Amino acid sequence: xxxxGLHLPTLSVQEGDNSxxxxxxxxxxxxxxxxxxxxxxxxxxxxxxxxxxMDKRQGQRVTVLLNKTVKHLSLQIAATQPGDSAxxxxxxxxxxxxxxxxxxxxxLSVSS
Amino acid sequence: xxxxxxxxxxxxxxxxxxxxxxxxxxxxxxxxxWYRQDPGQGLRLIYYSQIVNDFQKGDIAEGYSVSRExxxxxxxxxxxxxxxPTAFYLCxxxxxxxxxxxxxxGPGTRLTVT
Numbered sequence: 001x002x003x004x005g006l007h008l009p010t011l012s013v014q015e016g017d018n019s020x021x022x023x024x025x026x027x028x029x030x031x032x033x034x035x036x037x038x039x040x041x042x043x044x045x046x047x048x049x050x051x052x053x054m055d056k057r058q059g060q061r062v063t064v065l066l067n068k069t070v071k072h073l074s075l076q077i078a079a080t081q082p083g084d085s086a087x088x089x090x091x092x093x094x095x096x097x098x099x100x101x102x103x104x105x106x107x108l109s110v111s112s
Numbered sequence: 113x114x115x116x117x118x119x120x121x122x123x124x125x126x127x128x129x130x131x132x133x134x135x136x137x138x139x140x141x142x143x144x145x146w147y148r149q150d151p152g153q154g155l156r157l158i159y160y161s162q163i164v165n166d167f168q169k170g171d172i173a174e175g176y177s178v179s180r181e182x183x184x185x186x187x188x189x190x191x192x193x194x195x196x197p198t199a200f201y202l203c204x205x206x207x208x209x210x211x212x213x214x215x216x217x218g219p220g221t222r223l224t225v226t
Contacts, residue, residue, distance in 0.1 A: 009152070034214075043116075043202050043217030044155070089154055098162065098209040099145060099170060102154035 008106055015112040019077040023090035023103055028071060030092040034100065035064060035075045038087045047075070047088075077108075085110045115139065116218035118203050123223045125197075133188045133221045135203030144186035145204040145215065148172060155202060161186055162209050190223065197225045 013019050025033070031052035036044035050057045050064045050073070057064050063076040077084055087107050091100040116137045125131045135144065143162050147155040157170030161180040175194025180186055186205075190197045202220045206213040 041220070043204070043220050045217070046214050049214075093210065098168070099157050099160050100155075100215060101157070102147075104152070104154040
């Protein structure tokens with residue numbers, strides 16, 4: 001069935017390091033993926049998305065990599081800052097293309 | 113300011129009571145969604161609506177009901193039939209459904225049922 005998941009529930013890094021958050025998905029037909037950031041007690045915020053016809057997409061300090069062969073995507077955050085501390089979710093569309101399916105999330109902790 | 117509002121932020125109810133969570137958006141979005149989030153878990157879809165007067169069940173619709181009488185409003189009722197109603201409830205909206213339609217989330221309502 002459809003599911004997305006993340007490899008590690010927590011990730012701790014030092015300020016200034018690069019962070020890599022991973023996500024595996026099961027639906028080989030998925031053609032659209034999104035990364036969201038959720039700060040404590042708030043709703044998720046869109047970070048970046050990628051379509052399956054791309055391998056890589058870059059935003060401001062963030063890069064998403066998609067490996068369709070192994071059904072894996074990652075979110076890379078350059079020069080991680082304390083303000084990046086949050087829970088990060090990957091999501092893809094359900095088979096009908098009408099709603100998002102979220103993974104369980106990785107909690108990123110940045111220490112200064 | 114344009115956005116999505118959910119009220120109240122915290123809600124407490126006694127077991128056996130129905131409770132309705134409010135979600136309003138002034139983004140002129142056609143699609144609206146309700147998700148449930150449990151501690152340490154991802155978001156799970158309860159219901160979604162692609163257009164006024166229409167809505168579809170998500171993955172965990174049992175024990176919940178919704179209505180979509182107005183474009184800007186999508187209230188969620190947590191009924192007494194929902195076995196584990198205590199959770200963080202998130203409402204979202206998007207221009208449409210499918211690829212390229214980013215979902216915008218509200219601040220959430222934390223419901224505690226005792």
